[in-house]
Amino acid sequence: MxxxxxxxxxxxxxxxxxxxxxxxxxxxxxxxxxxxxxxxxxxxxxxxxxxxxxxxxxxxxxxxxxxxxxxxxxxxxxxxxxxxxxxxxxxxxxxxxxxxxxxxxxxxxxxxxxxxxxxxxxxxxxxxxxKPPSIDYIHNHYKEPIRLETLAKIEHYHPVYYSAWFKKKTGKSPKIYISELRLREARHLVIGTEWSMSKISEELGFENSSSFTRWFVSCEGISPQKYRNLNNG
The missing domain is CATH 2.60.120.280 (Regulatory protein AraC)
Structure with a gap:
C-alpha cells in the first residue's frame, strides 16, 4: 500500500x-x-x-x-x-x-x-x-465446565495474555462473563418455566440442586425458589 x-x-x-x-x-x-x-x-x-x-x-x-x-x-x-x-x-x-x-x-x-x-x-x-471464536465457544458451552486454557488455545493465545485480551474485549474476566451467562439463563428457567430446581441445576451443569441453590444465593441474595415466588406473584 x-x-x-x-x-x-x-x-x-x-x-x-x-x-x-x-x-x-x-x-x-x-x-x-x-x-x-x-x-x-x-x-x-x-x-x-x-x-x-x-x-x-x-x-x-x-x-x-x-x-x-x-x-x-x-x-x-x-x-x-x-x-x-x-x-x-x-x-x-x-x-x-x-x-x-x-x-x-x-x-x-x-x-x-x-x-x-x-x-x-x-x-x-x-x-x-x-464474536471471536472463543467467545462463540463460551456462548455454546457455558453450561459446561470451561477451562481458561481451552479458550486461550482456540484463539492461539498464551493463557495469561488471553485473560487480558478477553477483559479488553468484553470489560469482564472470562470467569465473570461465563457466570453472568449462566445467571441470565438461570433467571429465565426459574421464572419462565415450572421446572424443579433439580432439573434446572442439571440443565445448567451443576452437580445437584444444593450447589445450584448456593450459587444462586451468592449471586442474587435469595434462593431460586424465593426468586420464583417473588417474580411470579
Whole structure:
C-alpha cells in the first residue's frame, strides 16, 4: 500500500522463509489456497481455509508459508478503522465467505474504488460486532465446565495474555462473563418455566440442586425458589 489513505485488495503469495514486519494500516487475510504461519508476541497461528485473520496497524508479526499458497489481502487505511483494534482470528463462516467473494470480484475489476471503500466500511463494521471464536465457544458451552486454557488455545493465545485480551474485549474476566451467562439463563428457567430446581441445576451443569441453590444465593441474595415466588406473584 503506497499510502495509508488508500484501500488495496489483491491476491498475494508468500515464501517459505520467515519474514518480520509491521505496517501503518490494518490488514485482512483471506486464504484461497494453502496456509500461512503467523507469529505475534502472544500468538502462533496456522491460517488455513477455515479461518480469516485481521492484523491491526503497527502490529509486529512474523509470517511464512511452507506450501503452495495464495491469499486475498485487504489493506485498510487507518481512516476506515476504529481507533483501537486488536488482532482477530475469525472462522470463515457463510457471511465471511460471502465477503471474500465480493472482495475477489472487486479485486478482479479494480475499476470502481468507491465500491471497494463501501465494502471495506462494511468489513470494518462487521469486525467490531463479530464474536471471536472463543467467545462463540463460551456462548455454546457455558453450561459446561470451561477451562481458561481451552479458550486461550482456540484463539492461539498464551493463557495469561488471553485473560487480558478477553477483559479488553468484553470489560469482564472470562470467569465473570461465563457466570453472568449462566445467571441470565438461570433467571429465565426459574421464572419462565415450572421446572424443579433439580432439573434446572442439571440443565445448567451443576452437580445437584444444593450447589445450584448456593450459587444462586451468592449471586442474587435469595434462593431460586424465593426468586420464583417473588417474580411470579
Amino acid at each position: 503506497e499510502s495509508v489513505n488508500q484501500v488495496t485488495c489483491e491476491k498475494r503469495s508468500y515464501s517459505r522463509e520467515f519474514k518480520s514486519h509491521q505496517h501503518e494500516f490494518g490488514q485482512f487475510l483471506f486464504p484461497l489456497q494453502g496456509s500461512l504461519d503467523i507469529q505475534t508476541k502472544w500468538q502462533e497461528i496456522n491460517l488455513n481455509s477455515d479461518y480469516c485473520f485481521y492484523l491491526p496497524p503497527r502490529f509486529d508479526h512474523n509470517y511464512r508459508s511452507i506450501d503452495r499458497n495464495e491469499f486475498l489481502i485487504l489493506d485498510i487505511s487507518t481512516q476506515y478503522l476504529p481507533k483501537d483494534t486488536s488482532s482477530m482470528y475469525l472462522r470463515l463462516d457463510k457471511q465471511w465467505a460471502s465477503i471474500r467473494y465480493l472482495l475477489l470480484e472487486e479485486a478482479k475489476s479494480n475499476e470502481n474504488i468507491s465500491s471497494l471503500v463501501d465494502l471495506t466500511r462494511y468489513v470494518t463494521n462487521k469486525l467490531q460486532i463479530s
